[in-house]
Amino acid sequence: MKDEGNIRVMKSPKTVELSITNRCNLRCIYCAHFTSDGDQGSDLSTAEWLKFFVELNRSAVLDVTISGGEPFMRDDLRELIDGIVRNRMRFSILSNGTLITDEMAAYLASTGRCDYVQVSIDGSYSGPHDAFRNNGSFDLVVAGLKHLQAHHLRVNVRVTIHRHNVQNLDAIARFLLEDLNLPGFSTNAASYAGLCRSYADEVQLTVDDRSQAMETLLRLNKQYNGRISASAGPLAEAKHWLEMEDARTENRAKLPNCGSLRSCGGVFSGMAVRADGIMLPCSQMPHIELGRINQDHLVDVWLTHPEFKRLRERRAILLEDFDFCRQCDYIPYCRGNCPALAYNILGEENHPSPDACLKRFLEAGGRLPTNNGQLIIDN
Amino acid sequence: MKSDDRPLADPMLVLREEFDDWAILFDPDTGDSFGVNPVSVFIFKHLDGRNTLDDIMHKLSVECEDAPDDAEQYVAEFIDSLVQKGFAGFEQ
Numbered sequence: 001m002k003d004e005g006n007i008r009v010m011k012s013p014k015t016v017e018l019s020i021t022n023r024c025n026l027r028c029i030y031c032a033h034f035t036s037d038g039d040q041g042s043d044l045s046t047a048e049w050l051k052f053f054v055e056l057n058r059s060a061v062l063d064v065t066i067s068g069g070e071p072f073m074r075d076d077l078r079e080l081i082d083g084i085v086r087n088r089m090r091f092s093i094l095s096n097g098t099l100i101t102d103e104m105a106a107y108l109a110s111t112g113r114c115d116y117v118q119v120s121i122d123g124s125y126s127g128p129h130d131a132f133r134n135n136g137s138f139d140l141v142v143a144g145l146k147h148l149q150a151h152h153l154r155v156n157v158r159v160t161i162h163r164h165n166v167q168n169l170d171a172i173a174r175f176l177l178e179d180l181n182l183p184g185f186s187t188n189a190a191s192y193a194g195l196c197r198s199y200a201d202e203v204q205l206t207v208d209d210r211s212q213a214m215e216t217l218l219r220l221n222k223q224y225n226g227r228i229s230a231s232a233g234p235l236a237e238a239k240h241w242l243e244m245e246d247a248r249t250e251n252r253a254k255l256p257n258c259g260s261l262r263s264c265g266g267v268f269s270g271m272a273v274r275a276d277g278i279m280l281p282c283s284q285m286p287h288i289e290l291g292r293i294n295q296d297h298l299v300d301v302w303l304t305h306p307e308f309k310r311l312r313e314r315r316a317i318l319l320e321d322f323d324f325c326r327q328c329d330y331i332p333y334c335r336g337n338c339p340a341l342a343y344n345i346l347g348e349e350n351h352p353s354p355d356a357c358l359k360r361f362l363e364a365g366g367r368l369p370t371n372n373g374q375l376i377i378d379n
Numbered sequence: 380m381k382s383d384d385r386p387l388a389d390p391m392l393v394l395r396e397e398f399d400d401w402a403i404l405f406d407p408d409t410g411d412s413f414g415v416n417p418v419s420v421f422i423f424k425h426l427d428g429r430n431t432l433d434d435i436m437h438k439l440s441v442e443c444e445d446a447p448d449d450a451e452q453y454v455a456e457f458i459d460s461l462v463q464k465g466f467a468g469f470e471q
């Protein structure tokens with residue numbers, strides 16, 4: 001343990017996200033990867049990854065998330081996963097789902113170490129899904145998902161909400177939870193990162209869209225007994241913002257872990273590696289280069305790199321100290337949100353993210369979800 | 380368990396030390412994990428198929444001056460619990 005003031009840091013990361021390839025068979029126009037700082041040159045060799053897995057094992061890392069680009073683009077994926085298994089780790093995969101064959105699903109199941117495969121489905125039919133992804137990708141991902149289900153692998157479907165599917169949410173929930181019989185699905189929204197920055201006006205939700213998406217998702221989540229989840233995007237915002245509004249109207253002193261930049265817990269439990277082998281504090285912050293695998297030691301980087309320290313210490317930065325938050329009634333109930341998003345918009349991680357600011361959302365005409373004119377506090 | 384048994388931990392188990400010398404034991408095949416206190420961490424590190432129960436007891440008493448009176452029982456119970464979970468066996 002290392003004590004940084006009152007900040008306790010584990011001896012090594014518990015989990016590491018590995019972007020094993022920079023390549024992808026699709027080119028979704030809201031892709032957070034392409035054109036970001038994570039979109040770097042050529043992929044590492046098999047041997048380099050296998051060598052790094054030995055270090056992960058020695059450092060008692062428990063699981064890895066395999067991402068990309070599109071991980072199934074790598075011909076040596078099985079060899080890499082065999083290396084992960086040999087080195088006593090579990091794994092999950094973040095994929096667009098279009099390249100998953102029955103044979104590959106059978107292999108993943110046979111390892112006994114796969115926690116889940118996340119695939120992206122953005123519509124209840126090809127129209128809204130293919131709108132911003134490649135034509136034909138909807139049919140391919142549904143086929144891939146069925147292969148995973150046939151081999152009893154846990155599938156996490158991620159729905160990215162954007163301007164062309166925000167009207168399709170009821171049908172999406174029906175399709176995923178009833179027709180495909182998934183236990184649940186998660187949602188987020190196209191956010192200002194990577195390629196999306198060039199198409200933000202076409203893709204990202206307007207204030208009205210966001211208001212509507214929050215209300216619809218809360219209603220659907222109730223209807224489907226909490227089977228819809230979110231750590232970002234309209235559903236997550238609806239829950240947190242309603243809590244903030246409730247606390248404000250009740251004039252409560254504070255909400256737990258609020259009042260400073262405390263939203264990001266990721267840098268206390270995990271880190272990431274770019275496809276070119278550069279270590280990062282989080283895959284969403286590919287501009288913060290911490291060292292290179294197989295040259296710099298993972299645990300040294302984790303415990304001593306000044307950038308990690310800076311990101312961990314951001315929770316001591318008070319919201320009241322920002323001009324941005326001046327005279328905001330929500331300060332005691334706000335956490336300032338994701339530093340990666342703040343960086344993408346403002347070029348600074350240690351700042352509240354304007355995109356997830358309740359005050360600005362309301363000033364822009366946004367509405368918190370209501371039912372018969374009453375705020376939905378019990379969500 | 381006999382005092383000259385030589386317990387051996389499953390090499391696939393991960394001992395992950397976290398805060399204040401506490402650790403978690405993680406079974407990657409099931410994803411199960413459970414917390415272990417500093418004394419158990421010490422014992423676990425000696426389950427290498429070379430140390431007998433007596434050896435571990437002796438080393439524990441050297442390392443931990445105020446080892447409780449029931450330390451022997453504690454060591455045996457901890458190892459038994461690992462064996463029952465399939466996390467340890469005995470070197471022949």
Ligand code: SF4
Pocket residue numbers: 263264265266267282283284285337338339340341
């Ligand atoms: S930077 Fe954002 S995405 Fe990354 S761990 Fe923190 S909150 Fe999560």
Ligand code: SF4
Pocket residue numbers: 319324325326328329330331334335336352353356357358359360
């Ligand atoms: S201005 Fe926005 S980010 Fe700052 S405290 Fe208010 S709601 Fe939070």
